[in-house]
Structure formats: C-alpha cells, structure tokens
Amino acid sequence: MKIYTKTGDSGDTGLFGGTRVSKADPRVAAYGEVDELNACLGVARAAAVALDDQELAAMLEQIQRDLFALGARLADPGHKIADRVAKAAVSPADIARLEGWIDALESALPPLRRFILAGGSQAGAALHLARTVCRRAERAMVGLLAIRKDPVPPEPPAKADAFEADLLVYVNRLSDLLFVMARRANQRAGTPEIEW
Numbered sequence: 417m418k419i420y421t422k423t424g425d426s427g428d429t430g431l432f433g434g435t436r437v438s439k440a441d442p443r444v445a446a447y448g449e450v451d452e453l454n455a456c457l458g459v460a461r462a463a464a465v466a467l468d469d470q471e472l473a474a475m476l477e478q479i480q481r482d483l484f485a486l487g488a489r490l491a492d493p494g495h496k497i498a499d500r501v502a503k504a505a506v507s508p509a510d511i512a513r514l515e516g517w518i519d520a521l522e523s524a525l526p527p528l529r530r531f532i533l534a535g536g537s538q539a540g541a542a543l544h545l546a547r548t549v550c551r552r553a554e555r556a557m558v559g560l561l562a563i564r565k566d567p568v569p570p571e572p573p574a575k576a577d578a579f580e581a582d583l584l585v586y587v588n589r590l591s592d593l594l595f596v597m598a599r600r601a602n603q604r605a606g607t608p609e610i611e612w
Contacts, residue, residue, distance in 0.1 A: 432492040446560045447490040449553035450587075454483045456546040460597075463539035469604050472539070472597060475517055479590065482510055486583055490557070506586050514589045521596045525603060531612040536598070537605035543598035550591040557584060 423429075428436045429444055437444060461476040486506050534544035561580055602609060 432488065433494050435493065442556070442560045442563060443490060443493060446553070446556040447487045449549070449556045450483055450487045450490060453546060453549045453553050454480050454487070456542065456549050457483070460539060460542035460546050460601075463537070463542050464601060467537065467539050467601060467605055469539070469601065472601060472604075475597070478513075479593075482506060482586070486586065489583060490560070506582055508582060511582065511586050511589055514586070514593050518589070518593050518596050521593075521600045525596070525599050529611075532599075532609040533612055534598070536602035536607040536609065539601035539605065540598045540607060543594050543601055547591050547594035547598065550587060550594055554584065554587045554591065557587060 424439065427439050429439050430436055431443065457476050457480050461473050461480070464470075464472040464476060489506065534548075535541045536544075561584070599609065
C-alpha cells in the first residue's frame, strides 16, 4: 500500500464507512486534534525513555493506543465500527485507569499551593504542551457534538450518547493526568517547579 492515494488532492477526505467530507469539516478537525495530541505524546514518551522513566513511558504508550481508538470513533459518524472490534473502543474502564494513574502519581508529589509555570525538564515541558493540545482536542470534540451534522444519525441514540460522553470524559481526564505526569517527570528529573 502506498502512503499517497491522491484521493484527498481536492481538499476532501474519507470517513469510516466511505462518506467524503471537506478536510475543513469539524469532524476532521476533531480527529486531527487527537492525532496531533498523539504525536505530542510520542515526543513526551521519547523524553520519558531518555529520563529512564519506564513506568511513565508505558503509560504514555497505552494512552497513544487509546487515542487511536478515540480517533477511529470520531472518524465513524455512523457508528459502524463493529462492537467486536475491542481495540477501537474507549470505555469507562479506560477512564477508571486514567483516574487510578492520576491518584497514584499525585500521591507521590508534593501538594500544589500555587499555580506553576509550564516547562521544566524535556519530558515535563513536552507533557505540559501535550496537556494544552489535549484541551484543544476536547474543545474541538465539544464543538463537533454541539453541531451534530452527522450524515448518518447514530442508532440507537442512547448508546451513541453514552459513547460520546465516554470520549469526552476520557479526554477531560487525560488532560488532568498529563498535568500530573508533567509534575512527575520534573520531579524525577530533579527540576524544580516554578510558581506563578
């Protein structure tokens, strides 16, 4: 398979199921933001490996896998990805995993008394940047859900609404985790936090 297909040369792209939309479509923008977040996490993971923080690197790798699933769901307006394709799912269990990681990492950090400036070590700075990209992805997803211009209405609506809620909760929780991970990376690197 070639990396170039030429099918997007006129400014449109294909969604899961074959629907063609403009590359400026809010759905494409939302999964594009998630893709950018995934790339930022790749940079952060490389920095965590350089810091010899294998635990953080393993967490980031799992999150990158989750984000591929989340992006696939965003590229599937008709909710046609088969339920049996487990790796293309983001579930309440994934959200609980993030919350467990937040609690575990935060318990080893000094309590925050003031706002801190983003930055620090390479891993810490990369994670702070990823946190802001995560928030942008979340805003794009909220915007997408607000306009609800899907060419195929999701069926059944209750199931689709729950799955969309899971995607939003996941991304919201992820930004919290990335903040805590940045603090952990800076602590591990011996880089002091700069208070605002």
